[in-house]
Amino acid sequence: MTLMMPRLGHVYPTAVSAIGSVVQDAAGREWIDGSSGAIACSIGHGHPHVLEGIHDQLQKASFLYRTQFASEPALRLAERLCVKLGYDAAFFVNSGSEAVETAVRLAQQFWREAGKPSKTQVLSRTISYHGSTAAALSLSGHWPRRRTAAALTGTPTLPTPNCQRCPLRQKRDECQLACANAVEQEIERRGADNIAALLVEPIVGASAAGLVPPEGYIKRLREICDRHDILLIADEVLTGLGRTGRWLAMDHEGVKADIVILGKGLNAGYFPISGILASERINGLLTRNQASFALGHTHSNHPVAAAAANAVLDILEQDSLVERAATMGAYLGDRLRAMIDDMPFATHLRGKGMLWGVELVQDDISYSPWPSELNAADTVVRHAFDLGLIVYPSSGFINGTSGDAVIVAPPFNTPQAVLDTLVDRLTTAL
Numbered sequence: 087m088t089l090m091m092p093r094l095g096h097v098y099p100t101a102v103s104a105i106g107s108v109v110q111d112a113a114g115r116e117w118i119d120g121s122s123g124a125i126a127c128s129i130g131h132g133h134p135h136v137l138e139g140i141h142d143q144l145q146k147a148s149f150l151y152r153t154q155f156a157s158e159p160a161l162r163l164a165e166r167l168c169v170k171l172g173y174d175a176a177f178f179v180n181s182g183s184e185a186v187e188t189a190v191r192l193a194q195q196f197w198r199e200a201g202k203p204s205k206t207q208v209l210s211r212t213i214s215y216h217g218s219t220a221a222a223l224s225l226s227g228h229w230p231r232r233r234t235a236a237a238l239t240g241t242p243t244l245p246t247p248n249c250q251r252c253p254l255r256q257k258r259d260e261c262q263l264a265c266a267n268a269v270e271q272e273i274e275r276r277g278a279d280n281i282a283a284l285l286v287e288p289i290v291g292a293s294a295a296g297l298v299p300p301e302g303y304i305k306r307l308r309e310i311c312d313r314h315d316i317l318l319i320a321d322e323v324l325t326g327l328g329r330t331g332r333w334l335a336m337d338h339e340g341v342k343a344d345i346v347i348l349g350k351g352l353n354a355g356y357f358p359i360s361g362i363l364a365s366e367r368i369n370g371l372l373t374r375n376q377a378s379f380a381l382g383h384t385h386s387n388h389p390v391a392a393a394a395a396n397a398v399l400d401i402l403e404q405d406s407l408v409e410r411a412a413t414m415g416a417y418l419g420d421r422l423r424a425m426i427d428d429m430p431f432a433t434h435l436r437g438k439g440m441l442w443g444v445e446l447v448q449d450d451i452s453y454s455p456w457p458s459e460l461n462a463a464d465t466v467v468r469h470a471f472d473l474g475l476i477v478y479p480s481s482g483f484i485n486g487t488s489g490d491a492v493i494v495a496p497p498f499n500t501p502q503a504v505l506d507t508l509v510d511r512l513t514t515a516l
């Protein structure tokens with residue numbers, strides 16, 4: 087018998103403990119978790135307050151079905167998130183992919199209820215990752231994953247801004263946000279009457295390692311969506327709840343989406359939970375129409391998952407960890423910048439807060455990516471792993487051309503001395 091593993095034939099070390107920022111295997115080898123698992127464990131591993139919250143709820147009611155009962159932890163979580171982030175309603179599912187699908191279905195339902203049933207299409211961008219279920223992957227510009235899937239229902243068509251290597255070949259000072267204007271052109275080409283929503287990661291995560299858009303881009307998207315009456319969906323599965331040094335990455339430009347998707351930051355790796363937050367416009371219409379909400383899964387609004395997420399929020403708030411992600415994230419960014427300045431080959435650093443990407447490029451004029459056969463990011467990640475450091479590879483394939491980057495995204499409460507060791511090990515690995 088063989089166990090099904092992500093990379094068949096690869097032997098993974100068996101971890102026996104994960105506490106704070108350190109993972110240990112049975113032989114006592116230790117790794118600094120420089121990627122928070124899959125950019126999830128924002129408050130570190132094994133936090134006693136979260137374990138206690140999970141344990142307490144398991145003893146009270148381990149499962150309640152969403153169409154039969156509300157649960158205190160799910161109600162409290164919804165209220166806390168809506169009040170803190172300025173939304174009107176919340177709904178919880180299990181994974182980021184499910185939350186993306188839920189957001190898309192909700193946007194489509196909104197337009198049906200609003201008497202505009204032709205508004206069904208969702209626009210997305212050529213470098214993006216929204217999940218691995220069929221519809222979420224259809225909307226994702228993650229070309230290695232797409233290649234393995236059959237019969238996807240859509241294709242992302244909008245350019246993802248990358249000022250280092252502009253997909254529209256514009257000069258930075260002269261472009262007037264051509265990447266945002268391309269969204270409007272696509273809306274006009276398809277007809278706004280056919281479009282339900284625009285789906286974006288405000289800072290690109292897994293497919294392009296912390297790629298930050300030019301200033302004003304997100305604001306421009308909001309204006310375009312308003313002008314054409316299209317919903318703006320912010321996929322904050324990876325960036326949400328503090329990762330970029332603000333509660334939401336959209337906050338960097340002071341822009342509110344119509345639907346926000348949360349995932350990794352909400353569960354912090356403890357218990358599968360993701361969710362969507364909907365604006366007053368959406369929730370108000372559905373409530374007034376007494377629309378039946380035909381979304382959800384067996385474990386939606388799960389009480390134990392919600393208890394875990396409440397405990398994660400407690401820690402983020404009590405320990406001011408979002409503020410710490412900003413300040414220690416800036417420190418980490420400075421250390422990484424100094425590191426790449428000393429490298430004998432070209433690299434590009436981008437990111438915000440506790441989300442950084444070190445991209446390996448051929449030179450720092452063209453910022454051309456290396457050929458994908460080199461597997462540059464995977465190679466660095468493997469060397470780092472051998473040196474006791476977990477970092478995360480990101481291959482932002484751009485219409486078949488690879489870009490290789492390493493994501494550095496440790497827990498927000500990683501001690502400064504551990505961040506220093508992290509950078510030292512990454513330097514050696516590079």
Ligand code: PMP
Pocket residue numbers: 181182183184186215216217218287291292321322323324325349
């Ligand atoms: N959206 C974004 C922005 C993500 O980063 C991810 C996961 N990397 C997903 C959606 C999918 O989440 P999950 O893997 O939990 O389904």
